[in-house]
Amino acid sequence: TPPELIRNFCIIAHIDHGKSTLADRMLQLTGVVDARAMRAQYLDRMDIERERGITIKSQAVRMPWEVDGTTYALNMIDTPGHVDFTYEVSRSLAACEGAVLLVDAAQGIEAQTLANLYLAMENDLTIIPVLNKIDLPAAQPEKYAEELAKLIGVEPEDCLRVSGKTGAGVEPLLDTIVAKLPAPVGNPDAPARAMIFDSVYDTYRGVVTYVRVVDGNLNPRERIVMMSTKATHELLEIGVISPEPVPSKGLGVGEVGYLITGVKDVRQSRVGDTVTNASKPATKDLGGYRDPKPMVFSGLYPIDGSDYPDLREALDKLKLNDAALVYEPETSAALGFGFRCGFLGLLHLEIVRERLEREFGLDLISTQPNVVYDVTMDDGKQVHVTNPSEYPDGKIREVSEPVVRATILAPTEFVGAIMELCQQKRGNLRGMDYLSEDRVEMRYTLPLAEIVFDFFDQLKSRTRGYASLDYEPDGEQVADLVKVEILLQGETVDAFSAIVHKDKAYAYGVMMASKLKDLIPRQQFEVPIQAAIGSRIIARENIRAIRKDVLAKCYGGDISRKRKLLEKQKEGKKRMKMVGRVEVPQEAFIAALSSD
Ligand code: GTP
Numbered sequence: 001t002p003p004e005l006i007r008n009f010c011i012i013a014h015i016d017h018g019k020s021t022l023a024d025r026m027l028q029l030t031g032v033v034d035a036r037a038m039r040a041q042y043l044d045r046m047d048i049e050r051e052r053g054i055t056i057k058s059q060a061v062r063m064p065w066e067v068d069g070t071t072y073a074l075n076m077i078d079t080p081g082h083v084d085f086t087y088e089v090s091r092s093l094a095a096c097e098g099a100v101l102l103v104d105a106a107q108g109i110e111a112q113t114l115a116n117l118y119l120a121m122e123n124d125l126t127i128i129p130v131l132n133k134i135d136l137p138a139a140q141p142e143k144y145a146e147e148l149a150k151l152i153g154v155e156p157e158d159c160l161r162v163s164g165k166t167g168a169g170v171e172p173l174l175d176t177i178v179a180k181l182p183a184p185v186g187n188p189d190a191p192a193r194a195m196i197f198d199s200v201y202d203t204y205r206g207v208v209t210y211v212r213v214v215d216g217n218l219n220p221r222e223r224i225v226m227m228s229t230k231a232t233h234e235l236l237e238i239g240v241i242s243p244e245p246v247p248s249k250g251l252g253v254g255e256v257g258y259l260i261t262g263v264k265d266v267r268q269s270r271v272g273d274t275v276t277n278a279s280k281p282a283t284k285d286l287g288g289y290r291d292p293k294p295m296v297f298s299g300l301y302p303i304d305g306s307d308y309p310d311l312r313e314a315l316d317k318l319k320l321n322d323a324a325l326v327y328e329p330e331t332s333a334a335l336g337f338g339f340r341c342g343f344l345g346l347l348h349l350e351i352v353r354e355r356l357e358r359e360f361g362l363d364l365i366s367t368q369p370n371v372v373y374d375v376t377m378d379d380g381k382q383v384h385v386t387n388p389s390e391y392p393d394g395k396i397r398e399v400s401e402p403v404v405r406a407t408i409l410a411p412t413e414f415v416g417a418i419m420e421l422c423q424q425k426r427g428n429l430r431g432m433d434y435l436s437e438d439r440v441e442m443r444y445t446l447p448l449a450e451i452v453f454d455f456f457d458q459l460k461s462r463t464r465g466y467a468s469l470d471y472e473p474d475g476e477q478v479a480d481l482v483k484v485e486i487l488l489q490g491e492t493v494d495a496f497s498a499i500v501h502k503d504k505a506y507a508y509g510v511m512m513a514s515k516l517k518d519l520i521p522r523q524q525f526e527v528p529i530q531a532a533i534g535s536r537i538i539a540r541e542n543i544r545a546i547r548k549d550v551l552a553k554c555y556g557g558d559i560s561r562k563r564k565l566l567e568k569q570k571e572g573k574k575r576m577k578m579v580g581r582v583e584v585p586q587e588a589f590i591a592a593l594s595s596d
Helices: 019-029 047-052 083-094 111-122 141-152 170-180 305-320 346-360 412-424 448-462 502-519 550-554 559-574 586-593
Strands: 006-013 060-067 070-077 098-104 126-132 193-202 206-215 223-226 232-234 237-241 245-247 256-260 274-277 296-302 326-332 336-343 364-366 373-377 382-385 396-411 428-436 439-447 468-478 481-488 498-501 527-533 536-543 576-579 582-585
Touching: 006 019, 006 083, 006 111, 006 170, 019 060, 019 070, 019 098, 019 170, 060 170, 060 237, 060 256, 070 170, 083 111, 083 193, 083 346, 098 111, 098 141, 098 170, 111 126, 111 141, 111 396, 111 468, 126 141, 126 170, 141 428, 296 305, 296 326, 296 346, 305 326, 305 336, 305 346, 336 346, 346 364, 364 586, 396 412, 396 448, 412 428, 412 439, 412 448, 439 448, 439 468, 448 468, 481 502, 498 502, 502 527, 502 536, 502 586, 576 586, 582 586
Parallel strands: 006 070, 006 098, 098 126
Antiparallel strands: 060 070, 193 206, 193 274, 206 256, 223 232, 223 274, 237 245, 237 256, 296 336, 296 364, 326 336, 373 382, 373 396, 396 439, 396 468, 428 439, 481 498, 481 527, 527 536, 576 582
8 A cells, every 4th residue: 555545543542431442433434344243342352451441452453444535544553551551552652643532521631641642742643632422411522622622732623523332423533534644654665664563472373563664665475683683583474454464465664564473472573673674674773662671570479389380381471472571480488489570560460460360270479569679888889679678788878769750630629639648659749730620630750669559549539539640650769768577576577578768667567567466376475576677676566375275175075076176277287387486377478468
């Protein structure tokens, strides 16, 4: 297809504003998927995505659309819908010339609407503002058209109105995409340069890589080079998705499609990388490539220790499909053998954990997630800490922690409550704008550790669910941090160590000590539970001793009852972990680690 007849676009929206429903309707109207074959939310392939209603993996579909007798090729590129995947979103946007900015006409602009809009603007995309769900009785298209128009600097009449549900307004939207979005431009005679915006592992075909060609041509059976690694591969197949893969004779300037090289690991075909021809390679890549960087770490342990090999195998498999997942074996005195895993963020962690449990049938326990710290010792030595138990002893000069740039959107009545919360969470206000009389956008710098802890829940409860939050990594800051350790009878319980701000160390210590006091059964001897910073004890609880002579009850009783009791005790012992001399039921660890 000549570039003049191509339009590449994506739909950006806040979660639940109806992106998938609108995409489905477009597939149907352009005849790519017929109504009978239409499965709700065609683009969300993974079960977890469907159940949670979120989109993790982006995909691209080509749709024909006729305007005034000319048939155009519309490539719709699906973007992932959550903060953890900002980088993937930015690469998907970079593959487009324009974006449909979709806003629920009953909700108005939300934090993710803005965050995505900013990303789209950074990529110089042409924005088509659209109000969705106009069929809803609660829709207020007039009001929100004004908000939206003001935000992007157009007239309220320029905002289209559609219903992904009924299909109203969707045909005019497709016409507008053709009319308003620029056609792709590139040099057809230059060496090929194509950007990878997604890479998905398929059990049967190996890695399927989604690309947008900027210059030149990619042809089947030729050799290609991945510019970040210089690795070369044979192009076994290349084509477009419409809505199933259709092999083609190659992809040229402006085209969007997939390629298959037979590699088995998404790390060999990385999002953001540039693909070129091996025979006449481009000299300069397209830029913007970044290694995925894990931001949040957590220990994952099988509840049943004998599942450890299965957990390893499951992680090895998941990794093929997830370039951002990292892990290495670790042992914990409390939890046994497991893995220290790194994730892009909390949602990524949850998704991986859920897939391990659901697809691989594992029962897991995970430690309190933590961020990554850079510690500088007094002698200048640097330590990169991904696990609180690795936090160095000795004289520390400085500790830095990752921070995020957060966008919070809420009704104006909650400004005070939000400021108070952000203050508590060590936030710095960077700016504030009124989108309309009753809605405000607040921009904060916040430590990622606070977000990982319970920021979102707190925000929701203080604003009765009306606030929305989006954030992206924004470097590091030096902070006054300490490691709090929890000791049982003088022995550190590694799984409960945490790095916290100095002002919060006491609260953390008291909370953990009293939690454990309730969870650990009394023993034959007194057990002190202590929270400590280095050698300084900051909180203490005691579990009083008991003399537990179970057999005493059975004096004179029959022998079989006695045996049963002994057996039951043995059963129980198996699920006990020893911390020094203290027997701790595994449930106590699980309960203490689960957030409530
Ligand atoms: P994420 O993938 O989670 O970002 O959600 P999404 O933006 O793709 O939203 P989705 O299409 O899943 O729609 C969210 C909810 O809104 C669903 O319950 C849809 O049925 C409903 N919905 C979507 N479009 C419309 C519409 O035009 N009218 C009405 N009444 N409901 C809609």
